[in-house]
Structures are given as C-alpha cells and as structure tokens.
Amino acid sequence: MKTSNKHSKIISAATKVFAKKGFFNARISDIAKEAKVADGTIYLYFNNKFDILISVFEEEIGSLIEQVKKALAVEDDPRKMLEIFARKHLSVMKKNKNLAEVIQIELRQSAKLIKDYRNNKFSEYINIISSIVILGQEQNIYRASVHPNLVKLAFFGALDEISRIWAVGVAPEYTVEETTQQILEIFCCGLLLPNEPLRC
C-alpha cells in the first residue's frame, strides 16, 4: 500500500471529526479516539493539525477526481460529460455528507492559507469542468462566447451550494437524478424559453 494503515485510519477519522465539529472545534484527541490511536501517534504521520486538514482535503478531492475521471473516460460527448460530472459530484456529496462539509468548511477556512491555490488538487478537480467546456467549444457544441473559467466556477458553485443545503439538511431534498437533470437543463439550455425574443 502507498499509505500505511494508521495513516489512512487517521485520515478517515479526521474527515469524520472535521465534518462533525468543524476544523477549529475538532480536537486532536477526538481524531485520535476516532482513529483508535494515541494522540501522539498522529504526530508520527502529520506535522500538525492543519497538515491533517490539508491531507484530508487533498485525499478526498483526489479520490473524487479519480472517480470522476474514470466515469468520464468512457464518454466523449461534452454534453454527457457535464452530466456525468454533476451526477458524480452530487451523488458523492449526498452519500458522504462528511466529505461535503469538509469541502464546504475547509475550502473557505484554508483558502488563504493555501496560497498556491492553482497548484492543488482542488484546482485540478474544477479544471475538469473547464476542460469539458473547452472541448464542447472546440466541437462547436457550446457557445464560444462563454469563458470556460467562469463556467467552471459557476457550475461548481451551483453544485456546491446544493450540496451545502443537503449537508445542512434543511431543504426539501430532491433526488440526485432530479437535481442533475435540473442543473443540466439550467446550464445547457438556460432559463429562457426557446422562442424568447431576448434569446442569445
């Protein structure tokens, strides 16, 4: 294995604890207890508390990237690819609320601390969106006038906000499939009816 048993036990314990309490309210001893190791053991695998956070985030996003890329590999129609991305993101987030929350909270907490924003896993993840958009533009499917980097943010932001509400657990919950279809309808076709005079 690449990562030792203890390492991954700590990571998944930390994911759970961070999600439940938030980074700042989580105690190292909570994580240690959850991972069934001694407090000190954590410091054999991580430099400090923040390092655990980064690792959790990178690892989880990394796994997400793998899953998404694998799902995308079998498809080359940009329209379908965007759908796959949305469906995958939403279903993972709905299934794993811990992860959803960690992304939610830590993305905001640590953004400034992680200065090399462009070189991390998270960037890699959302850049998948922009590359799909670019692909669609090259194939003359998506309009050339939209900036892939803005679409990337808008698309991820939309999915993320929906996941947030799911994680908080107060909204009328739509199914993943329903939500995916709605997001696709909005992002692909827009809100306006086809015969609308102001149509782009």
Place this chain on the structure above:
Amino acid sequence: MKTSNKHSKIISAATKVFAKKGFFNARISDIAKEAKVADGTIYLYFNNKFDILISVFEEEIGSLIEQVKKALAVEDDPRKMLEIFARKHLSVMKKNKNLAEVIQIELRQSAKLIKDYRNNKFSEYINIISSIVILGQEQNIYRASVHPNLVKLAFFGALDEISRIWAVGVAPEYTVEETTQQILEIFCCGLLLPNEPLRC
C-alpha cells in the same frame, strides 16, 4: 441613528477582522483594537464572540437585501431583474471583500448552529432569486420545468463561488460587468448553441 456609534464601530471592525483572520483566529482584542474600544465594551453590545459573527452577517446581508430590493423596484422584467441581482451582488462583493469573506465563512460555520435556516436574513436574500424565477415562469418567459428553489441555489452558488475566488485574490479578474453578462448568458441561454439537436 438607531444603532449607537459604538455598536456600528464594532460591527465594522469585526467584519474587517473576521475577514482578515477568519472567525476562529480572530481575537476579541483584535476587534476591540480595530474598533478603538476596550475589550469589555464589546460585551456591552454583544453577548459573545459568536453573537458578533451572527450580527455582522445579519447586518451585512440586511444591507445587501435593501440595496438589491431598491435596485429591483424599478424593474419588472424578470430577465432584467436577474441581471440586476447578479450585478449588484458581484459589485458589492468585489468592492467589499471583507463582506464577501464573512459571508463565505459565516455561511458555512454557523449553518448548523442556526437551525432556523429558513427564517433568517440569508434565506430572505436568496429567496429574492426564486421569486424572480417564479415571476418569469408566470409571465411565460422562464421555462416552467425548472424548480425555482434549485435555480435559487444554483444562481447564488455560482455568484458566490466567483466572489470567493475574487476574495481569495488568485484568479484572473474579470470585471463585474463582464462577469454579469457571462452569468446571465449561462443562466438565461445555457451553454448549448441554439441549433444544437439536444436543446431542451
């Protein structure tokens, strides 16, 4: 004035400090120093540190609501209204990065603690979006098939993610106007070209 001088001085100091350091890293004494009052004075106006956060959030969102509602009052075309909302949100966030960050952080930190999610200022704010969508559907401008409550989340999420990147200050910055137009294009017309066979 309704709010005393000290109260508003503390609110704006806290906004600044929370934005700069994040809620948990901000010390009461930082806020006090920034507001040029004694530490203890803060507790004449707020119950505790978290209460300050809530107050900052509610106050800032409240002012945002006012501004947006005022701007929307002169318009009754849903297409224009969505544009106005986007422009206002983005321009305020670009101008006031502190606010952008406080919304970012606060929204995630306290969401679980504020259980009556549906009854707070933030809900009032994003419900403006859904009411515009409903208006558009009633006027047969927006397609009836989209759920206003999902559009609300997607639209806000998109604007919020863009604001986040602006606040973090690492992305190639588009102008507010450019971004507004892009968001409108995406949300109104979608990504697909008009002659696209899979068009909704």
Place this chain on the structure above:
Amino acid sequence: MKTSNKHSKIISAATKVFAKKGFFNARISDIAKEAKVADGTIYLYFNNKFDILISVFEEEIGSLIEQVKKALAVEDDPRKMLEIFARKHLSVMKKNKNLAEVIQIELRQSAKLIKDYRNNKFSEYINIISSIVILGQEQNIYRASVHPNLVKLAFFGALDEISRIWAVGVAPEYTVEETTQQILEIFCCGLLLPNEPLRC
C-alpha cells in the same frame, strides 16, 4: 439621621446579596440593583467592595450589640444574662438568615484581612460573653477555674454552629427556646449527671 438614606439602603442590599451569593460571587451591580441605585453611586459611600463587606459586618454586629446590651440591661444575674445572650443571638439569626450567613462567611473570609481583629465590633460582641462570665465568677456563681476568654469562644462557637446549620437549612429545626434551654443546660450544668463520680 446618622447615616444617609442611600447609605443604609446600600448596606441592607449588600447584606442580602452577600448572604445569597457570598462575598466573592456578589457583584457590585447586584448590590446596586438591589439598592435601586446606580453602580457608581455605591462608590460615593464606600471605598471599594471590601469596604462594603466590613461596613455590613460592623453595622449588623453593631445593631446586634445594641439589642443584646439593651436586653441585658434589665438583668444582673449572670445565669440569666447568658440565657438572654443565647436567646437573642439565636432568635436574630433564625429570623435573619442573611445576617447569619454574612457573619458565617465574612467572619472567615476577612478575618485575616482585618488585622486589627481585637479592636472591631465583632470582638466587642463576643466580649459581652466573657464579661458575663467574669461577672459570674466575681459573684461566686461560675467556677473560677474556667478561662472567660475560652468560654467566650466556646459559647459563641456553639451558637454560631447552630445558626450555621439553620442558615444552610438542612437540620431538624429546634425552636429558638428549646435550643436556648439546651445550650444553657450544656454550658451551665454540663453533660455529666450530678451524681457522677468524675464530676468536677
């Protein structure tokens, strides 16, 4: 009047508050609220919090001394005088549990701080006991072998411990009269039966 209206209002408010919360847990603002004056007003009449304590104590003991001396004035039989002292002390303490507690707590709290222990009202109060004993010894009623200063402590200590239990409010409560008679029986006649061989 010797003391202004505000002064005495504060004293009696402080007595109540100290008794209820103890000196250290009592806040100046509690006393101010109870006395219906502003916090700052208290400092027009007292130097500091501790000064209030001393004043309360001295004043209450002073009033106790007056009452006891008045009751003793009509009597010159030491046996009766001791009875009067006990009855007065117990009845005042039973009626005014606030006072009982203030004496309890503050006697212990402040004893070391009040270094001139021998020159205060409290000393004046318990010295009444020793002077009665001396009087009885002079009249050949009380045995000469007992040290008046030890009797003073023992007699006051006994009354005080009983008052303490009353103030705490957990003991089977005897009446003042019953208790007075018991104390008198113990202190005058002792526990031993008259025909006891080891009798003094």
Place this chain on the structure above:
Amino acid sequence: MKTSNKHSKIISAATKVFAKKGFFNARISDIAKEAKVADGTIYLYFNNKFDILISVFEEEIGSLIEQVKKALAVEDDPRKMLEIFARKHLSVMKKNKNLAEVIQIELRQSAKLIKDYRNNKFSEYINIISSIVILGQEQNIYRASVHPNLVKLAFFGALDEISRIWAVGVAPEYTVEETTQQILEIFCCGLLLPNEPLRC
C-alpha cells in the same frame, strides 16, 4: 500508592494555597507553582477549581476521621472519648493551620452547594460526637435531657471557633492540653458551681 504522586502533590499544594489566600483569591497557577506542575496538569486530576476545594476538604477530613477513630478505638468511657476527640481536633488544627483554615472557609463556602450535607465526610466527622453522647446517655453518665445533635453542633462549634482564632493568630494562645481541659470542664461540668441552687 493509591493516589498518584501528582494528585497528592496538588492536594497538599492546594491546601497550602487556599489556607494562605482563601479559595477565591487563590489562582490555579499558584497551586500549580506550589505543586511544581504545569497549570494544565491540574486539570488531569481535577475537574475544576471548586473540585480541588472539595477534594482537599474531603481528603483532610477523611484523614482526621481516621486519626480520631483510631484514637477512640482504645477507649470506651464516653467521658474519656469526648476528651480524646477534643484533644485530637485541637492538636491537629493547631499543628496544621492550613487545614484549620480550609475547614473554616470551605465549610461556609460550599455548604449550600453541597446539598447532601448529611452524606459527606464532614457529617461523618461530627457525628462521632453525637454517637459518643448517645453512648454516654445509654450508660447513664450523660444526662438524657440533652439532644445529642445539638451537643454535637455546640461541641464542634466550640472547638472550631477556638481553632479559628488560633489560625487567625491573634489570640493569647493556650496550649492544646490546657484548652482541652477547659473545654471538657465546660462541657462536662458546666459553668455553675456544684452547690449552685439553680443547678440542673
């Protein structure tokens, strides 16, 4: 040992500090310094400051109970037993002024907080007195007319007040033996001379 080294070091440091400064004026860091441990270490052994106070009290009283019971074990004459109790109490308090003060203060501070007054160590301690009295009454040595529970309070109160004065350190100091004899004389024989007409 049953109690770890740190635990007992903290207890005795706390006894010293509480006695010297009083509970409320004692700082945790004072106790930590006195015990030569870090501040945080104290919280590995005690829940909070008040818990230390209770522990000190219970532990010290517990040790007192042991000593007294051991000394009483060899005696079955109630007259001698009361003497032993008085002598032991006074000698321990004279030797250990810290303990005397902690009992003084603690007893008054926490009595209301410790609602199960009858079930604590302190009750166990003073109930030794009443059981001696009952024993004496059964053996027809002590008069049946006195209530053991009032004698208990009076006897302890007398010893305690004397100890208090010793701890404060302002009274003309009698020896333990002298004081014991005096207390015995008062409590066993009373103040009245044998031929006194009002004799019980």
Place this chain on the structure above:
DNA sequence: AATGAATGAGCATTCATTCAT
C-alpha cells in the same frame, strides 16, 4: 449627588504539541 457607559486587568480553562518510556 447621581448616573451608567466604558474601561482593562485578571483568570479559569483548553488543547496542540512534546517527549520519556
């Protein structure tokens, strides 16, 4: 004299991190 808003020193408690075992 009276007020009460403002002050800021003070402290109990927490918890990330270390290190002797």
Place this chain on the structure above:
DNA sequence: TATGAATGAATGCTCATTCAT
C-alpha cells in the same frame, strides 16, 4: 513505532472601578 501524561501558551469573558455628563 506507539503511547499518553505532561506541558504552558493562549484567550473569551467578567466585573470592580472610574469619570464624563
């Protein structure tokens, strides 16, 4: 490697006291 007892810096909050009005 692994442990967990020990550390001690850090901080939210309180409240006696002051002082401008």
